[in-house]
Amino acid sequence: MNDRERLNALETALDNEIKEREFYLMNADRTQNPLGKAMFRRIAEDELEHYQRLKELHEKWTAEGKWPETVPLVVNTTNIRDLLIDTLKNIDRSAPTDAGDLEAVKIAADFENKGVRLYRQLAAASTDKQERDFFELLAMIEYEHFLSLRDAEEYFENPAGWFVKVEHTTLDGG
16 A cells, blocks of 8 residues: 555544544434443543544644654553443443334444454555554444444443343352
């Protein structure tokens, strides 16, 4: 992948991050489920941070004509699963969930999976260690989102089973 193709891929990533953020905010507003609200808002915040980092990178790369030397390789990480567990400790477990919640989580998981593939592709195409590390970091964070969304999908499909798994409850015959 040449520099122009990598820059085009970065522009695609910028566009994807902002569209994903809008999707998460829309679903945070739409859902009546407190878990869905918290999860969608948190991921929207993460996507905004990714967008800001990518925009900074794009501006410097465009101005300098090469990978910039001063782009910070720090992006906040979020463990959405921990957010789910913490949120569920403080809400009514019978909170309403609708088919739109489950569908939104499935769509979001697909977004994140595509992001993982894009960032891994950008990392693999890079000969610059800093650039490769940056895109591998973003791929790892998007993968974390993907796994968390799959976890949320499991919760929305079977809340009781999800609680049993997460709380590590056991049934003993004694």
